[in-house]
Amino acid sequence: MGGFMKSFSVLKKTGLYSFMSNTSWIVFESIIRAIVGLTVGVFIARYLGPENLGKLSYSSAIVGMFGVLAGLGMDSNIVRDLVKEKDRVGEKIGTTFFLKLSGSLIAVVCCISSVFILRSNDVTVVSITIILAMSMFFLPFDVVSLYFQSIVKSKYTVLAKSFSCVLSAILRIILIFNDAPLISFAWVGLAEAMLSAVALTYFFLLKRNQVGFSWTYKFETAKKILAEGWPLLLSTAGAALYMRADLVMLGQLSSNHSVGIYTAMLRISEIWYFLPAAFISSLQPFLVRAREISRDLYIFRLRVLYEFMILLSVSVSIFISLFSDYLVQIVYGHQYQEAALVLRTHTWATIAVFLGVASSQYLVIENLQKISFYRTAIGLLANIVMNALFIPIWGAFGAAFATVISFYIATFSLILFESSRGQCFIIIRSILPLNIINFIRGAKNDANF
Template structure:
């Protein structure tokens, strides 16, 4: 299927986009390979401990970000002379919040550990160190600055250096047969190196973080504007990570087996983001000039994403057991049924990613939040019911159902129902057959 042309397209822009996409694919590919090696090396129990810690911290990290990125960019563009005040205030807000979240993460873990029927070995140090690693994300305010100047290439360079360095360290840990705690320290080092790299590239551009300042009124203004986004980000994190946290109730091994399948199932979720990002300008342009063309492009986008995700879901469903056995060398064989179920969530994630851009284009941000919240709540309720009975298979089913409901939440809202129907037609290949028979 031919993607709609983007207005203002030129060869230089296309080559730049290809280069950026290439780096994204390289990064995702390298991360996947290293993660597979770590998963094999640790085995289900230790890998389950690691996955639990990462998921718990990821949910709290959504709070630590404070939803500020978008507003940092906007404020700097609107008031470039106040750059140092905006960045300094944002950094201190994040540092204070993320510092407070370290004991919060440990506290939540200790409470859940105490209440668990299968507590296992204490993971207090693991959770605390991973929360400390997340603390360094406070310095991502520098990333927001470079985005405001359309100079993200400097941040990408730092990220690539960090990725390659930490990947080498993790492989060395595996080769030397070092225990799990060394992998945890690698995550801390990852956060530290990235933070230092961001500061260095900022300083190299002729600026200094020592010129930054904190302003109380600016802090209140930023928090007032970003507070709705904090809740939204937390809902997204809960939606994506709560199943792993809730599986802790039946043991680390169950988490490890489930996470081995989940990581493979979600490894390609960057694809719809890349596609949707590339065609979004064309959608916005069509919405301004030709509503019929706008709707047609949305149909084409939904069709394309189904054509990509459906064959993959079918293939992996049939060969899930073999894929798990080959990739993980027989250490996670119970993950096959989970992968064969979880992979179908990808279809709805793809459609949800595309329809999210429609909601942005139409200004339906509240609907976007409500459908994410609905998915998170459904996921939690289904996990409470299914995990005690079916373990990781139940968590996979809960994720799939939550994705379906979240994606097609648009059917229940009158002003977005047409988009929901459009996605349904793409899902069941109705629009595809219509195009075939028209020919």
């Protein structure tokens, strides 16, 4: 018992306890969302079939591409500032809320304009896109989750988002059992965004006595946020484009059926993408503090992070490659069987995605957001060109192949820039199995991590 209490005391002193506690909440929410999303997504895919699923996914892709405007794409910067400038938290949050609300209006206009240009002859797709676009007006309330993240209290965000996720999942199941039309699922998407905003507001008001500040707007702060964050905003916008460009280009160059097949594959391939975001969202404050304490400690933590991302992503990719046929057959049934080959190809993008998310934190902390934009632009350009070449020939498989190659090009384009070249070499060395073993041992033996 004494040994346990001593270990607990060490964890509290080093800050690892709060990191682990906060991470466990984020991982819990991510796992719940992934399990619920996959389970309900499977029911929806089986119910709608590839054609209708393709229509719903096409509309969701358009909204996803412009959704970054509503979210500003600067969340990492905002969390960093909230950690560093505790005396200006109310000003930062209030100003960010106003900026996000302005971005939401722009995003909605862009979504509606785009769908009329691309699919004006498809009334169903246009209607679904407009309904889903309205959900972006609730995204500004996510500033509450940024505040909870900055004080390492993400459990309130987890409770709010899990509540909305589970409730909306129940609504979708009810729609399936009642043979609801396709457009009904778009209305549930809007309801989920509203429920999340209401729940976040509730927890913030519940803790208002502990908060000790009020939201304020300051024009100079808004200018500073935009001036510092526009490279990251453009980078995030580019990332959203090339995470969704394949679906939109499939819809334009192939068919709704191909979009449905590709979407079914993505639900399995991308279900693991929450893992790096879950760990890194809690780790960011510790990386910021480590940089202030010691450059060696800072680099050490980054290297351990890359090693862990490699180990995790390679394990996922091998597992999916070996069992893709069985997974697709069991999960979706015979009508989606052609998604297995697409899944076997797309899963190898996982390694590049995990390393890309991890290295993005380095760029944010070092104020190298311009490089984030440049490498995303490089990946986006490669993705669009290869999609245009391969989709007309191979359909969904061509889109998967183009996406995998473009992700690696984007992640390792860090080597093109002098200020990030050293990090790229560290990432490359992380691939070596011996390094993985050594850094795992080092992480276990280093109490300061």
